[in-house]
Amino acid sequence: MEVVAGVDLGGTAVNYTIVDQQGHFLIDGLCEHPALAKQGPDICLQQIADGLKIAADKAGVALSDIVAVGLDTPGPASASGVLSARGSTNFVHANWASFDIREGLAHKLGKPVLYLNDANAGALWGHYSIFGPNSKETSVSIVIGTGNGGGIILDGNVVKGKNGFGGELGHVLIPYQSIAGTPGMKPECNCGRTGDLESVCSLTAIERTLLPYFLPRYPGHELGKVDLHTAAKLVRGMAEKGDSLSRDVFRVQAHGLGLFFDEMINTFDPDALIVGGGALETGVEFQRWFIDEIRAGMPPQREEQVGIPIHVMPNGDTAGARGAAIEALKLARQGGLA
Numbered sequence: 366m367e368v369v370a371g372v373d374l375g376g377t378a379v380n381y382t383i384v385d386q387q388g389h390f391l392i393d394g395l396c397e398h399p400a401l402a403k404q405g406p407d408i409c410l411q412q413i414a415d416g417l418k419i420a421a422d423k424a425g426v427a428l429s430d431i432v433a434v435g436l437d438t439p440g441p442a443s444a445s446g447v448l449s450a451r452g453s454t455n456f457v458h459a460n461w462a463s464f465d466i467r468e469g470l471a472h473k474l475g476k477p478v479l480y481l482n483d484a485n486a487g488a489l490w491g492h493y494s495i496f497g498p499n500s501k502e503t504s505v506s507i508v509i510g511t512g513n514g515g516g517i518i519l520d521g522n523v524v525k526g527k528n529g530f531g532g533e534l535g536h537v538l539i540p541y542q543s544i545a546g547t548p549g550m551k552p553e554c555n556c557g558r559t560g561d562l563e564s565v566c567s568l569t570a571i572e573r574t575l576l577p578y579f580l581p582r583y584p585g586h587e588l589g590k591v592d593l594h595t596a597a598k599l600v601r602g603m604a605e606k607g608d609s610l611s612r613d614v615f616r617v618q619a620h621g622l623g624l625f626f627d628e629m630i631n632t633f634d635p636d637a638l639i640v641g642g643g644a645l646e647t648g649v650e651f652q653r654w655f656i657d658e659i660r661a662g663m664p665p666q667r668e669e670q671v672g673i674p675i676h677v678m679p680n681g682d683t684a685g686a687r688g689a690a691i692e693a694l695k696l697a698r699q700g701g702l703a
């Protein structure tokens with residue numbers, strides 16, 4: 366029996382999945398092991414290897430059945446998995462600087478390892494969940510969380526880019542001035558840009574721009590009685606219950622996403638648009654409202670492109686590991702491991 370594994374190295378946990386050659390996932394739900402990235406590469410990679418044995422046991426396969434491993438981590442890292450020389454939030458230990466984590470794990474496990482950044486792995490999982498294995502379709506995924514991540518799958522393959530920043534969609538500028546009902550709004554992003562997708566469409570944007578913009582328009586609103594950080598986290602739940610201010614906040618985000626998707630439609634003519642993340646961890650009714658608002662925010666589309674579907678991404682907490690496994694599976698199925 367030949368299977369591949371997906372390993373999602375996050376800030377606090379490593380999440381694993383195992384998938385067989387037919388694309389069946391052999392572990393239901395989460396299979397987590399504590400992440401020790403703060404202690405540097407030696408300890409972290411050993412920890413990943415130890416956890417992989419536990420995952421194999423859980424899936425009912427032998428370690429030797431695993432013919433390839435897909436690894437995803439937060440960036441910044443090169444397309445082939447060399448971490449940034451300047452370090453990053455998740456890789457603060459000095460020995461991580463310029464460390465080739467793909468090669469390091471391949472050496473530790475004695476198996477081929479493929480690398481994706483976590484956003485691209487999530488996008489690949491969203492794509493696979495709609496189109497299955499052997500897909501030649503094109504999709505654009507957006508994950509709305511604290512920031513805004515995503516990815517582009519072009520003709521079935523992840524667009525990684527020359528420097529590993531392919532699919533860094535949150536920092537693409539959008540014509541935010543054309544979002545209805547927002548005169549004078551000036552959304553700024555941590556990256557230094559004004560008016561990119563993340564500056565409108567993220568939890569950070571709610572705290573930094575959207576609540577400060579809308580609260581003065583709703584004098585006495587209960588969200589004005591707590592600090593912005595706390596208030597930002599309450600907006601989704603209140604929007605779901607129909608609160609007008611909170612709906613305004615999410616409508617602006619949906620319309621911003623509509624403008625962005627319009628850019629992607631004109632760039633890629635994709636088969637599907639996919640949206641996920643914390644913003645959509647809600648009931649189906651709110652998800653439908655949000656997707657209708659995304660469409661309402663789009664400029665008029667060509668007749669041929671009006672029907673491009675907008676899907677909600679499934680399984681948020683296992684998306685990275687599953688996407689990484691799919692990347693490894695693709696290579697295994699193409700015979701690239703021989």
Ligand SMILES: [Zn+2]
Nearest residue numbers: 536554556561
């Ligand atoms: Zn930005």
